[in-house]
């Protein structure tokens with residue numbers, strides 16, 4: 001488990017590209033046969049990736065959390081971004097095709113990731129936040145998720161948002177999670193930009209070609225910076241930061257939030273004249 005502390009927005013104004021990337025970009029989450037995790041001190045979110053090859057892989061943070069098991073004080077949202085796999089939760093099997101989501105609530109002791117075909121393994125992405133009560137473990141296949149279409153040709157941001165874990169979907173304590181797909185020839189996400197100082201957010205960009213890049217915009221609205229992001233890299237977005245991006249091609253991203261409230265639409269839109 002890698003440990004990432006929080007950053008003061010005043011200090012961030014002085015950051016070099018290297019320091020910005022070190023604090024906010026997660027470059028490598030998907031390693032065959034391993035479970036990789038980053039512990040963020042923003043709302044104590046854990047961001048992870050698993051590729052089970054050959055042997056199944058257990059959800060385990062060693063002694064980092066100082067709890068007896070990973071979900072003792074936590075809940076988790078898992079999305080498979082690769083070929084078919086399954087997650088076994090205390091003996092119960094949940095099959096996940098590409099883009100299906102599984103929520104597991106507080107207190108589940110034994111969580112194990114498997115690929116259906118180890119030579120063409122599943123790629124599980126997950127985000128976990130603190131929990132105070134148990135909500136039921138639930139799968140939401142992408143086919144059953146409600147699509148919301150947003151954007152326009154003129155703004156190059158025609159996109160579909162699928163919300164998995166939220167107020168009117170899979171219930172959780174504080175975790176919200178969903179996925180946004182951009183149509184071909186559409187490159188912009190989340191512009192006009194917004195803030196929600198009440199919640200942190202994590203973005204995982206994926207389904208990108210090797211040479212494709214997303215320029216992810218971050219920072220306070222009057223002090224914007226950018227991160228150049230590759231396929232299957234994640235960005236930690238602090239509560240004080242905008243989170244928006246433009247790609248060299250279209251792309252898909254998974255967003256997840258944790259923090260003060262439980263309302264997807266709680267966003268403070270930044271006026272264009274305020275962006276610098």
Ligand SMILES: O=C(O)C(=O)C[C@H](O)C(=O)CO
Pocket residue numbers: 159161179180189190191201243255264267
């Ligand atoms: O395409 C979008 O717009 C988004 O996906 C926005 C994110 O979901 C978000 O920032 C929610 O707070």
Ligand SMILES: [Zn+2]
Pocket residue numbers: 194195196201243267
């Ligand atoms: Zn947001």
